[in-house]
Amino acid sequence: MSFGRAMPPEPPSPDGSTSLTSRGGSVGGASPANRRMLRAFSFLRGWTFVIVFVGCCFLAGCLGPRARPGISPRPRRGEALPSARFLPPLKTAEVLSPFGWRHGHLHTGIDLRETQGGGDIVYASRAGRVVEVGTRRGYGRTVLLQHEDGYCTRYAHLRALTVRRGDRVKALQGIGIVGDTGDATTAHLHFEILTPRRRPIDPAPNLFKRQISGGDRQDAGRRVSSREH
Numbered sequence: 266m267s268f269g270r271a272m273p274p275e276p277p278s279p280d281g282s283t284s285l286t287s288r289g290g291s292v293g294g295a296s297p298a299n300r301r302m303l304r305a306f307s308f309l310r311g312w313t314f315v316i317v318f319v320g321c322c323f324l325a326g327c328l329g330p331r332a333r334p335g336i337s338p339r340p341r342r343g344e345a346l347p348s349a350r351f352l353p354p355l356k357t358a359e360v361l362s363p364f365g366w367r368h369g370h371l372h373t374g375i376d377l378r379e380t381q382g383g384g385d386i387v388y389a390s391r392a393g394r395v396v397e398v399g400t401r402r403g404y405g406r407t408v409l410l411q412h413e414d415g416y417c418t419r420y421a422h423l424r425a426l427t428v429r430r431g432d433r434v435k436a437l438q439g440i441g442i443v444g445d446t447g448d449a450t451t452a453h454l455h456f457e458i459l460t461p462r463r464r465p466i467d468p469a470p471n472l473f474k475r476q477i478s479g480g481d482r483q484d485a486g487r488r489v490s491s492r493e494h
């Protein structure tokens with residue numbers, strides 16, 4: 266009896282045909298090139314889930330709230346970065362409400378609550394020129410400063426203004442007093458940073474890169490009126 270020399274039967278090909286020896290001497294129904302293609306196909310099939318998952322994430326990112334106009338928290342490609350640092354416009358402040366979508370509306374700035382007990386001075390975040398003072402609908406008494414690189418900062422809901430249009434101000438010079446004018450449920454400062462194209466960006470990363478502490482954000486995301494700036 267011979268046990269060791271028997272060859273296992275060759276598996277039938279899917280179409281039932283017998284396998285042929287190719288020109289290159291391959292046995293088994295597939296040339297080396299075909300095998301490479303099959304291996305590549307199997308590899309791609311294994312990655313299909315990953316590719317679909319990444320594609321869905323990409324689409325969700327494009328279609329999600331971050332892709333809405335004006336929501337980008339930083340200057341876009343082609344927009345110059347600020348040439349100087351923005352400084353906090355209040356001596357001590359808590360972040361009441363962050364930049365972003367709120368009740369279906371874009372909150373174009375950040376809300377800062379005074380913690381000095383009322384009547385706090387609002388300071389210029391950077392040196393600049395007063396290009397707008399007065400009352401804006403919803404914003405109440407407002408100051409808009411333009412800085413030398415074209416960026417602007419807006420200060421809203423002020424109780425009083427201490428500058429006039431055309432004034433030049435230094436960084437951290439007082440420009441007004443915190444109040445609740447306009448649509449404000451409580452006295453606070455609504456602060457905006459606008460790019461040279463007057464597009465709002467998130468002030469928080471510019472203001473608090475170093476200064477903010479964990480406790481400063483504990484009130485972030487509170488419920489506010491849908492009309493409030």
Ligand SMILES: [Zn+2]
Nearest residue numbers: 375376455494
């Ligand atoms: Zn606000």
